[in-house]
Amino acid sequence: MNKSLFFLLQALVPISWADIHTRVNDHGIQPHLAELTSRAINNLVFIEGGTFIMGDFGAVGEDGVWRPYFPPTIEEDQPHEVTLSNYSLSQHKTTWGDFDTYLLTNGIEVFERNYQDKWAREPFEKDPANEFFIDKPALVTWQEAKDYCQWLGAQTDLPLDLPTSAQWEFAARNRGSQEWIFSTHDGKETSRDIKAHMYGRDKYVPVGSRLPANPLGLYDMADNGKEWVNDWFSENWYRDNPQVTDPQGPAEGTRKVIRNLDFSFSRTGMSESAPSLVNDNWDSVAEYTFRCALQSSSPLRQAEP
Template identity: 45%
Template sequence: MLKVIKYILLPVTCSAVFGCQPNHSASDIDRMVSELTEKAVLDQVFIEGGTFVMGDFGAVQNGQWLPYFPPAAAEDIAHEVTVSSFSLSKYETTWGDFDLFSIETGRPVVLRSRGEEIKRAPFEQNVGQSYYEKKPARVSWQEAKDYCLWLAEKTNLAFDLPTSAQWEFAARNRGSKEWLYPTHDGQLSAGYEASNMDGCVTWTRVCPVGQQFPANPLGLYDMAGNIEEWVNDWYSDTYYQGSHGAKDPLGPPEGQLKETRGHGLGSLDFSFTRAPTVLVSQEGFLTAAGFRCVVHRSKPIR
């Protein structure tokens, strides 16, 4: 079961807009930050590194490479890379986690809608709300990066956003070609409908973290389904073509777009195709996605 921080003993205030929400003293915040950082360390799954074929790894038949996910694109071309051992959070970062980070660092806790930011109460208790505290946080790339680096500061561990290579290696059960999708069994799985689970939004299929599918063999949840996730890499549609044999690839040194990885399980949402995402849309809205943090360390952290 997912361990969650409890707030029920704290005093609450109520309003017509936000309903009843807890008040938090400085000592409450310090305690909750300590609990969150301890949990962030405990939730890290150690993943032994290795060499794998990254991208649209496909298959070779009669001497011709055939992709699993047509139409093949040069930006997704299969290439062999090696990743060192690392640790990755078994869960996506929740709104409860991110709200606490925002409070502790003096950032506003806001509702974003149509380019506007509206102040909201943290730690939403209503399971039907998109900001429910156990649902995955959807934030900008910089906010995700800042959160992971905040954990690094609090724990003295090398927390950061995962690289695209680390994310794919973990989602594919250490790069296995048997894992066509990042589910618990590597296949498109039936029987886990979002509409059947408490707190899931049917039309978006976004659920509280750790609910929609069983964990994959490494112990990671929601690498498939739920929401797309930020990785550290810049995006380039030519980077994969020159990356064969790379060790711990970091992506292009600069760029205009950041990558997200992972999608829903619809017929066109292939989870191992990279998804370049604009940081700011033409309308000026920040692009938002979910995320989880990695620890760059070649040995288990506990």
């Protein structure tokens, strides 16, 4: 559907923020909030830290020469030694149901966006075919993702935030294993059939529904949307910092890191908005999925014997 027709249909069936707010208040947001905070705590996966080679760790061929797996990005994916403290990571990406709860609790408009324009939408979408279905991963800007994790931390009295790029990669690679060339459940590349879905019309599905969890118990690290992490992007920061403990990335920048659906070490920098290639008067707003991390070296629960 083209942009003009879409806005015309929206005008024919207007939905106001006041109407949505009234309807949700009639049902109450507190049960949604209580369920979210309880589930957020229960879904945190404790990850024991360690030292690993972050970035394109490559391999030595039969000729005895080391080569990166993907030479075109070796500058930004420069291999380097990283040591991480313990932390915890949500086993699932944040869903639209979660994000709608956050918006409504804070009196923020529940909206959808096309380029820089916004308009009201219904929260807690129950239609599985809809892009905003409650169990599909939320697509938001970096700042919205950051705000959500810190808000959830305030609700649970826990130091929740976006994971760092190093934390994401360590977890996606089953604690930094060099057997995990891809961030899938088994470290191997997905089949052609699954890839067709991952990049096709149904690339966003209910969280945890397409591929099994990896050995740590984390879902969708390889599919269902690229993920925001906390770091600023730099092509040379890791080259200039070859050994680092609990890296936070550069102190400043113009782009934030998103973690890719391809190699387990692949990272990309993305501006939150940029001029559209379609129309000079529009801004394309970068929206990606995300999950939250518990920035604490202690597990919330003792391991079962």
